[in-house]
């Protein structure tokens with residue numbers, strides 16, 4: 001990655017502040033916003049995929065055997081997956097625990 | 098050279114847009130701008146112009162559509178007036194920030210209220226800080242020429258900013274007068290096809306119009322402002338080339354009989370022609386008066402202006418808009434700010450005239466000049482005055 | 490510079506006739522302006538349109554306050570509008586009326602060249618509608634010669650397309666039937 005925006009001068013900005021590199025937001029890891037982390041209980045999980053549908057940051061990702069797992073690089077701990085899970089298979093646990 | 102033909106000025110504006118071979122027009126009808134896009138809708142429907150005409154549901158949508166179109170790399174045009182321009186307001190700032198060379202004709206009309214469909218400059222003066230390049234036309238020929246010039250300047254790779262050509266509603270837009278329409282080959286010599294530096298293209302994705310966090314917003318603003326200030330060089334160069342090709346030369350600031358003038362009238366837009374007639378009349382009587390007009394309004398041509406008024410003791414600035422509760426009209430304000438640091442600066446008196454379609458006559462200009470001569474000897478109490486207002 | 494004011498009612502073609510004269514004058518190599526009395530267009534309401542014709546470029550955007558020529562498309566306007574307002578000395582008044590110029594001179598109480606023509610009758614007979622603008626242009630041309638017959642004919646052709654012929658018949662009849670009385 002080039003210089004981060006915060007230290008770029010006005011002459012260095014691209015025309016109209018355009019970003020030419022597609023998918024550059026991948027470099028922006030939202031995982032460190034998290035104070036709670038979702039934990040999936042596979043005994044309760046019915047592999048419905050609703051957590052994957054509802055996660056606003058695409059952080060619930062398909063895992064082996066049709067289960068879903070958390071990508072902790074981006075999961076910001078919002079708890080939407082836990083709220084939407086029809087089987088209460090997701091628990092939010094404090095990060096410091 | 099093409100023959101002069103009698104034509105409505107609005108139609109001449111749309112003929113220029115047609116000759117510029119635009120790709121997209123998005124507009125919403127509003128008096129007195131309507132004839133421009135009405136005619137464009139016709140030429141698109143008749144197959145004379147291969148462009149998309151998007152009849153949007155509001156001016157806000159018109160500008161949004163233009164922004165999308167220009168971001169995709171299309172040559173883009175719209176036109177508006179008054180309340181329509183006001184409804185575009187929030188979108189107007191986006192286009193220069195994204196460096197999109199949209200061209201717009203504004204048929205200047207008073208802002209409500211009271212409701213007025215008639216001409217003054219209050220609509221455009223409410224948009225002073227949108228970072229668009231802005232020129233003012235004085236007659237129909239200039240409208241035609243300035244529209245072509247606008248595409249040329251806006252799309253220049255050193256500029257890439259949107260541009261407004263202002264023309265007075267009704268007093269220009271609805272007048273039939275002689276206009277020389279260039280032919281396509283001539284226009285092509287002047288206006289190359291638009292080559293965007295960056296554009297929306299699914300094969301080569303980019304992100305445009307992103308959030309500017311506090312760490313970057315200031316730099317982004319500075320970058321756009323510098324581009325606007327620097328656009329003046331291209332504005333001037335493109336006028337020079339226009340003149341070399343077609344014989345009509347334009348300047349950011351135009352002077353008329355300013356030699357030896359003690360009082361200089363300052364105008365903008367179509368009243369300038371009436372002002373010239375007034376100057377002729379006063380000069381015949383031996384009064385040392387001249388006229389200076391702004392053709393380029395933004396970026397404000399301070400250097401050219403100071404040169405144009407050098408030697409005059411008094412300026413009589415005519416504003417076509419009020420800046421309610423402020424120190425003076427918007428043009429006078431800009432002038433005063435530009436002159437403040439100058440040694441031996443002239444006295445500046447401000448007159449608000451021609452609001453909401455009130456005629457500005459030769460007699461009005463004579464009156465303004467005579468007051469300026471008086472005020473030069475004895476400073477008036479008021480900061481500005483409204484010409485012709487009934488004080489009862 | 491010649492300044493002309495045309496009085497009519499919305500829908501009678503006052504603006505169109507002003508435009509045609511300006512287009513013809515420019516085609517003749519002169520300079521001209523034509524413009525309406527700016528405002529909402531309402532059918533039937535009294536309206537005015539203006540023309541300036543000059544040999545030199547026209548450098549004014551004032552309204553027309555002191556016309557050299559006044560043309561009245563509809564005689565009923567005379568009762569509600571002072572059509573002679575501001576008329577220059579030695580000016581011309583052209584009226585659509587069945588009355589004679591002498592009668593009109595007395596009625597209007599002006600010292601001016603007066604031309605009259607029964608344009609409503611001519612328009613009805615030639616076109617079947619009481620739209621008098623092109624007919625009155627015949628009267629304007631006969632009494633002032635402000636543009637060439639040729640250029641005006643071309644402007645009418647271009648504006649009216651397939652109904653241009655009828656308009657020209659009315660125009661030509663007015664050229665012969667208009668009665669002009671010098672001041």
Ligand code: SF4
Nearest residue numbers: 055075076078079081
């Ligand atoms: S907590 Fe929020 S961000 Fe994390 S996986 Fe669940 S829905 Fe996604």
Ligand code: SF4
Nearest residue numbers: 045046048049051085
């Ligand atoms: S929403 Fe719950 S049950 Fe459905 S896949 Fe996700 S964890 Fe399993």
